[in-house]
Amino acid sequence: MSALLTLVGIVLFVIGILVSVGLHELGHMLPAKAFGMKVTQFFVGFGRTVWSTKRGETEYGIKLIPAGGFVRIIGMLPPSKNVQDSQDPSEPLRVRKANTGPIQSMVENARNAEYETIDPADNGRLFYQKVWWKKLIVMASGPLVNVAIAFLLFGGLYMLYGAPIAQTTVATVTDCVIPASEASADRKCEPKDKVSPAKQAGFQVGDKILSFNGTAIDSWDELTPLIRANTDKPAAIVVERGGEQVPLQTNTILNQVVEKPGSDKFVSVGFLGVSPERKVERQDFGFVVDRMGELTVGTVQALGRFPEKLVGVAKSIVGGERDQDSPMSVVGASRVAGEVASSDLATGEKAFTLVSLLGSLNLFLALFNFIPLLPLDGGHMIGAIWEGIRRGFAKLFGRPDPGYVDVAKLLPIAYVAASCIVVMGVLLVVADIVNPIKLFNG
Numbered sequence: 001m002s003a004l005l006t007l008v009g010i011v012l013f014v015i016g017i018l019v020s021v022g023l024h025e026l027g028h029m030l031p032a033k034a035f036g037m038k039v040t041q042f043f044v045g046f047g048r049t050v051w052s053t054k055r056g057e058t059e060y061g062i063k064l065i066p067a068g069g070f071v072r073i074i075g076m077l078p079p080s081k082n083v084q085d086s087q088d089p090s091e092p093l094r095v096r097k098a099n100t101g102p103i104q105s106m107v108e109n110a111r112n113a114e115y116e117t118i119d120p121a122d123n124g125r126l127f128y129q130k131v132w133w134k135k136l137i138v139m140a141s142g143p144l145v146n147v148a149i150a151f152l153l154f155g156g157l158y159m160l161y162g163a164p165i166a167q168t169t170v171a172t173v174t175d176c177v178i179p180a181s182e183a184s185a186d187r188k189c190e191p192k193d194k195v196s197p198a199k200q201a202g203f204q205v206g207d208k209i210l211s212f213n214g215t216a217i218d219s220w221d222e223l224t225p226l227i228r229a230n231t232d233k234p235a236a237i238v239v240e241r242g243g244e245q246v247p248l249q250t251n252t253i254l255n256q257v258v259e260k261p262g263s264d265k266f267v268s269v270g271f272l273g274v275s276p277e278r279k280v281e282r283q284d285f286g287f288v289v290d291r292m293g294e295l296t297v298g299t300v301q302a303l304g305r306f307p308e309k310l311v312g313v314a315k316s317i318v319g320g321e322r323d324q325d326s327p328m329s330v331v332g333a334s335r336v337a338g339e340v341a342s343s344d345l346a347t348g349e350k351a352f353t354l355v356s357l358l359g360s361l362n363l364f365l366a367l368f369n370f371i372p373l374l375p376l377d378g379g380h381m382i383g384a385i386w387e388g389i390r391r392g393f394a395k396l397f398g399r400p401d402p403g404y405v406d407v408a409k410l411l412p413i414a415y416v417a418a419s420c421i422v423v424m425g426v427l428l429v430v431a432d433i434v435n436p437i438k439l440f441n442g
Helices: 002-034 081-086 101-114 133-159 197-201 220-228 285-304 305-315 330-341 347-367 378-398 407-434
Strands: 039-055 060-074 163-173 208-212 234-241 246-249 253-258 267-271 274-281
Touching: 002 039, 002 060, 002 330, 002 347, 081 407, 133 220, 133 285, 133 347, 133 378, 163 220, 197 246, 208 220, 220 267, 267 285, 285 305, 285 347, 305 407, 330 407, 378 407
Parallel strands: none
Antiparallel strands: 039 060, 163 208, 163 274, 208 234, 234 246, 253 267
16 A cells, blocks of 8 residues: 555656646747747657647647656747848848857857758747847746746645644653754764753643743744743743643753754754644735745755755765755655655645645746756846847947847857756766655654
8 A cells, every 4th residue: 555655646746747847838838929939849858759749830749758848949049140130031041051160060050950940931930039028038937837836836735724833832842952963863862962951841742831031922933032042041931731830940051953944054042942833724825925935045045055965965875874955856856755645644744745845846946947047948038138138228329239149159058057957967866766865764
């Protein structure tokens, strides 16, 4: 039964990924067609074609490897500058044949491949010929769809199902003080560790905290900053136990803790040694917006630490310890989905975790694609924005139109970036097979 549930979780998650990818590509295709651009292919996946059908001038299909997708919009690369400036609109588009070096040869060969299938009738429908803001919309719409998917998934979770909110009731009492830098799933209390202030005070599971040093407590969010600010000082706490108010006395101590969930930064703050009971409560739209903002900031920070984390992933392949917050490939995420589906969690918790995982993946895909570097969507977006700025300033100061931005000149950089992305993807897949992240022990 466990194996079957694992398979169901993996299959459902992969389907969710493919739907997300398909909607991302649809986000590119629909505005492209609306602006009169020629779209010849719409595919989910890469590699060998499994199924396809043609509708009008566009071929739709599914490819063997479910690791992305693509939409082919004709004319993404402009012809050589001297050709495009002198080209008669009534004549077939041509590219320059002469090459002056290996890099120039690389660029011109890409142009040749781009224009081999372009007909004279396509003139005026090519991507590069459209006004800059239309190009920007076409390229931005793909990742924006992923943002919308993430927002809908998290919005549905928090507003219809609810979010686990920390209560003022104590769920666990820590026996000893372990610095966050030493904390791990299998780290147990050792003789050298100090007894936690909560243990010394006599806290019990189920105690409801009413006040801290005379300040009334209505939520765990109110208690946390009070404890953290109380560095190595006496603490008078009143709890409700068995219907009665019980005063407790202790001395909070200075300890290293993670600055905030998901952060790699440690801070020294006051420490008590209790954790809250969590209750699922439905939230409003404002909570969804705030949570999406936090997730966006966290994802951007994670992208900034990606190269550093990748080093740790590489080390884990040859026997090092794999961090729980290290990046994963689609293989790893699918494996986690299967693990969640076959776990002992309640059905609601399983659904919450799986939908959250898919929502986080969509947000990551969106922000990753916004990186201003070819071959990502952000590279084309920057090209369109720069074109708009150049033409705007030329018009403002009465200068000649500078023409289209030639993104083809950035192809050498794009090839390097694409190679790095492939290497990173392979590295993550290998790590997810050899030393996968596990949410549960065993």
